[in-house]
Amino acid sequence: MRCASARFLRHAFDLLLYTSVAAALALTLLGVVNPASTKISCDDPSIRMPYSGDTITVTMLIVVTLIVPFFVMTIVEWAVPPSGQGSPPLREGLSRSWSYTGDIFVGGLFMFFLNDLAKTTVSEPRPHFWDTCRPNITAEQCRQPFVILSWRDCTNPLKQSHPRLIDSMKSFPSGHASLSVFSSIFMMVYIKQRIWGRSSRLLAPWIQLLWAVWTLYCCQSRIADNRHHWWDVLAGGILGAVSSFLTVRLFSVILFSFCKSFVCYYYVNIIFALLDIYLVYILPYIYFQLFYIT
Template sequence: MSSLRPASVCDTTPLQRFESQSSSGEEPSSPTAASIVAAAAAAAAAASAASTSNSHQLQLQLQHQHPLQQQEQLHNNNNNINDNVKVDLQLPPFVGVTADAMRLANGHSANGAKQRRRGTAQIFGRVAVDVSLLFCLGFTMFGLSLYVEPHKRGFFCNDLSLRHPYKESTIRSWMLYLMCVLLPVAMILLVEFYRAQDWSRHHNQPGSGYYLCHMELPHWAVDSYRMISTLFFGLAVEQMTTDLAKYTIGRLRPHFFTLCKPMLLDGTTCADYVNEGRYIEEYTCTAKDISVKQFKNMHLSFPSGHSSFVFFSMIYLAIYLQRRVNCSRLRMLRHLLQFLLVMFAWYTALTRVSDYKHHWSDVLAGSAIGIVYAFLVTSNFW
């Protein structure tokens, strides 16, 4: 009865099961590493059994032969084994597919590593170029303010525009840097992060292609760096333009007489009648509490540095919001922020006149410089 029992699946080798499935027209099961190893082991066992049987038959033949004949028989048998004994192992077709998949995976892995190295080199190269440019501009401005003296411009003793009182600035320098540097940076980071989160909820966002320490940088970080580096570059070039005009022209500030109290080389002052309407070029400041920095700063009225700085930053940020915040439900909020930014720039410029730090024409020229550079550096936003 046992001889009539169908062979169990467990009684057949994996190779036999695959051949039976192929002959019956059934689709083979999905390839696994275990099936491949089992097929290879079965083939090796069959080859080992055949080799053992041939060796046993050879020993029986050699027992009845002469020793010389035994050696010749052994030599011929070894040659026959080397020439004729072959293991015809027909592995399933998925073995080649698996090998191709492994080679393809290895290729993708190598390409990924190469892409990461290229992306890291690109971002480091770009950052190095940007930092070098900003360093050169900053070093030039620092050397200009430290070693270059502004043009010493003369004055008329009866010039009433130079007789205003001295006042402290309404918008201090730290307030200006806070509003024109830190606020734009924080707002750019917030907007770019929001845009990335909103996009990822509706689309599959591809990688940025830039890597840092084998980690791919997100798109919002790359875009934020691009916007912030453009902001810093624009601030540097507009400030360079403003300082160049300041040191070249050397216009006196409205509080010049109050802070300097000039005295002519002949010992007379502008209070003397003989000097009325006279243009003075050689003089000395008699004020005891004036410092070298204040004396130098008195000749840097045109154009207004505060006005060019604040107008560039605020207009740049307003254009950035117009370009990047294009969500319809945030339209009114975007316009409100743009209005507040422009109003802050306008108020800062007005205080430079009311604080007697600049003439109105100084503020106008400085504002124009900031606005022009803001539109120039944001021209690629459109």
């Protein structure tokens, strides 16, 4: 009875902590906590891009970050049971995949809170800031090297809601990049531990490649949609990679359930994931920006 009470109190306390983080995140996302003042230059072409919406919507991002991993891990847990066990029923596979999805949710929640806290604090204008905000400033102010603005200076020509309007001042770092990289690296590590060497030699790399392609497409779309600068995507990706590392290292049971040591090819996974997702992509993009855009 005492053990049951202690377990209940522990779960209740955990729920309270999760709820507090989710509530704080909601305050920033809904615009209850507004971003700090931002500094712009009227002649800066990087904030005068047209607003074109999102290729990867928030709904699509959540589906690929949480729901798709759950179904993938359910199939893996049912079809490829842990070593030393017989073929488990679907119920056991669902239980394990639900636990791993919880790891993604909790780690992603804390990571995204830090991401949006940085957005609100840094208050960097997005590439479409001028198109969305159209600040009410004079020609004399524009002759100054920099102008300090808040969301109250926006004329809001597109008639955006308040959360969307202040979102034009929350470019750094990219939330899409951080979430997509976070879930992709988590799933790459999971696939490595659960499938590699236990079935087709190419199945695990093929699935990992799909996650890498998804992340590349998501990150590239944020730049192509004029929603982020390239450094926002890079910073968001680094935040997602570090958060995924901490989630797997300190929170998730993936490694410790199926491996006898923490190494378990994890560092190899991280190195190749970062090389595939960033270095091969970011360096050519930086080169293109520096030498081909005048």
